[in-house]
Amino acid sequence: MFRSRLFLGLTGCGFLLCVALLTYGQLRDGNLNGKRQLVKGLGLTDLALFSEARYTRHPSQADLFSAFQDYPAALEHFPSGSLIAPAPVGLNRWISIHDPNERRP
Amino acid sequence: MRRQLKILEHALTSLLRRKAKNLSLLMVYSFTIATLGSVLFLTHALKSEASDSLAAAPELVVQRLAAGRHELIPVAYAERIRTLPGVEKVTPRVWGYYYDALVKANFTLMGTAGEPGELELLAGRLPGAPDECAVGSGVAALFGAEIGDRLVLIDSHEQNRLYEITGLFTTASSLLTNDLILMPETTLREFFAMDADRATDLAVEIYNQREVNTLAKKIRFHLPDTRPITRSEILHTYTTIFNWRSGMMLAVTLAALIAFCILAWDKATGISSEEKREIGILKALGWETADVLAIKFWEGLAISLTAFLCGIVAAWLHVFVLGAPALVPILKGWSVIFPDFPLTGRVDLLQLLTLAFLTIVPYLACTLIPAWKTAVTDPEQVMRN
Numbered sequence: 440m441f442r443s444r445l446f447l448g449l450t451g452c453g454f455l456l457c458v459a460l461l462t463y464g465q466l467r468d469g470n471l472n473g474k475r476q477l478v479k480g481l482g483l484t485d486l487a488l489f490s491e492a493r494y495t496r497h498p499s500q501a502d503l504f505s506a507f508q509d510y511p512a513a514l515e516h517f518p519s520g521s522l523i524a525p526a527p528v529g530l531n532r533w534i535s536i537h538d539p540n541e542r543r544p
Numbered sequence: 545m546r547r548q549l550k551i552l553e554h555a556l557t558s559l560l561r562r563k564a565k566n567l568s569l570l571m572v573y574s575f576t577i578a579t580l581g582s583v584l585f586l587t588h589a590l591k592s593e594a595s596d597s598l599a600a601a602p603e604l605v606v607q608r609l610a611a612g613r614h615e616l617i618p619v620a621y622a623e624r625i626r627t628l629p630g631v632e633k634v635t636p637r638v639w640g641y642y643y644d645a646l647v648k649a650n651f652t653l654m655g656t657a658g659e660p661g662e663l664e665l666l667a668g669r670l671p672g673a674p675d676e677c678a679v680g681s682g683v684a685a686l687f688g689a690e691i692g693d694r695l696v697l698i699d700s701h702e703q704n705r706l707y708e709i710t711g712l713f714t715t716a717s718s719l720l721t722n723d724l725i726l727m728p729e730t731t732l733r734e735f736f737a738m739d740a741d742r743a744t745d746l747a748v749e750i751y752n753q754r755e756v757n758t759l760a761k762k763i764r765f766h767l768p769d770t771r772p773i774t775r776s777e778i779l780h781t782y783t784t785i786f787n788w789r790s791g792m793m794l795a796v797t798l799a800a801l802i803a804f805c806i807l808a809w810d811k812a813t814g815i816s817s818e819e820k821r822e823i824g825i826l827k828a829l830g831w832e833t834a835d836v837l838a839i840k841f842w843e844g845l846a847i848s849l850t851a852f853l854c855g856i857v858a859a860w861l862h863v864f865v866l867g868a869p870a871l872v873p874i875l876k877g878w879s880v881i882f883p884d885f886p887l888t889g890r891v892d893l894l895q896l897l898t899l900a901f902l903t904i905v906p907y908l909a910c911t912l913i914p915a916w917k918t919a920v921t922d923p924e925q926v927m928r929n
Contacts, residue, residue, distance in 0.1 A: 442560075443552040446846060453853035460860045461896075464889020470716045471888075473664035475600040477717055480663055481654065482637055482747045484601050484778055486594055487680065487722040490650045491879045493641060496723070497652075498785055499778040500605065500745070502613050 555842035576804040577855025585863040592890040594782035602747035616742040636743030649880035655729030668711035678711030682722035682881040722883035815914040827923040836919040844911035864889040
């Protein structure tokens with residue numbers, strides 16, 4: 440019964456490894472006091488995770504309905520943001536700057 | 545016990561006979577669990593970071609709304625709120641955003657009014673003089689700046705301003721301070737050309753936590769153009785965001801999950817003629833249906849439990865040791881600076897048990913049902929077919 444004992448032994452080790460990893464994570468405080476001190480001292484309200492737009496940098500402080508206010512194709516946290524495409528760029532949307540002295544054909 | 549060990553031995557021998565097939569199944573199974581586990585671990589760790597750190601956020605933040613949008617709030621509102629019974633302290637906060645065209649990144653600029661005291665996660669010191677600043681690790685990395693270097697920013701009058709870096713926030717705090725540039729409040733007002741009687745919003749401290757919602761209502765009543773945001777709303781926002789992001793990531797991995805389900809279903813239900821003959825021979829030799837089912841149970845459990853353990857360990861290492869390189873691009877979005885944050889390995893046990901239940905039990909069922917169907921058929925007929 441060598442195989443069955445080996446299997447049970449390895450599975451037990453794997454199980455213990457899983458428990459150890461999960462417990463290790465729960466016991467580590469990850470500088471929690473330092474982070475709380477920072478939040479309290481500076482009055483921070485949000486995580487600095489997504490800095491591409493105002494409402495993603497400070498989602499808790501953003502306007503109530505702030506989708507599309509920065510850029511129409513920006514990744515949204517609203518489902519609609521991934522469904523509605525940006526407005527197509529047509530000829531009437533181009534801005535051409537000419538030199539006033541330039542003679543146009 | 546000894547009998548079960550012998551049945552397990554037989555099941556393992558049977559699995560080893562079809563080594564290549566079972567090994568490939570084990571790898572796909574482990575990969576699927578590792579993918580799902582990574583998404584769950586990452587989003588739960590981020591949710592925990594948000595709820596643990598932001599538990600010290602201001603109890604109430606009061607914004608002013610004009611034409612449905614956030615507007616600068618008069619500092620006089622702070623005096624009005626301070627007179628409400630139950631309010632401990634009202635601090636006007638001055639902060640805003642700055643887009644740097646050179647590095648094409650957005651920064652958050654924040655003013656410090658009082659002395660917040662020693663900060664554990666700040667190397668150096670907080671800015672004191674008008675031409676000083678402290679920056680987050682993302683800002684420092686982007687400019688290659690260190691303490692003592694000078695940071696050039698362009699103010700609202702299009703003038704170059706030089707600020708000496710007196711402090712650097714450590715990487716441990718980058719989830720909170722990565723894009724932050726901290727400077728004295730008066731300096732920031734000059735930078736943004738903001739009047740002294742205006743602030744971005746007001747942070748309100750309250751004596752009794754149970755009065756927060758009542759005070760929020762009172763503030764709305766006395767100052768109808770304001771929007772109070774409570775701490776619980778801030779925390780709720782983060783729970784919602786990470787649930788949505790997690791849902792999006794799970795949707796991305798859904799194709800892989802479906803492919804695995806088809807594979808597992810095909811493998812488990814489509815019992816091969818070789819396996820059928822094996823069951824037939826065992827039955828002809830006098831094995832009970834229960835014994836045959838026990839073999840199949842152990843076979844299924846050996847594969848699914850091994851895959852689950854391998855998948856969970858791989859997911860843990862991927863998220864908490866390697867920093868989730870496969871998932872960060874989805875989280876990152878369009879951010880130019882993204883924090884290189886060390887996550888604390890917090891895992892939701894309920895989520896883990898749910899994942900175990902949803903992956904191990906269906907596989908066991910898929911293995912047992914066809915084996916039972918074959919085991920109850922006449923052995924002679926099974927062997928002939």
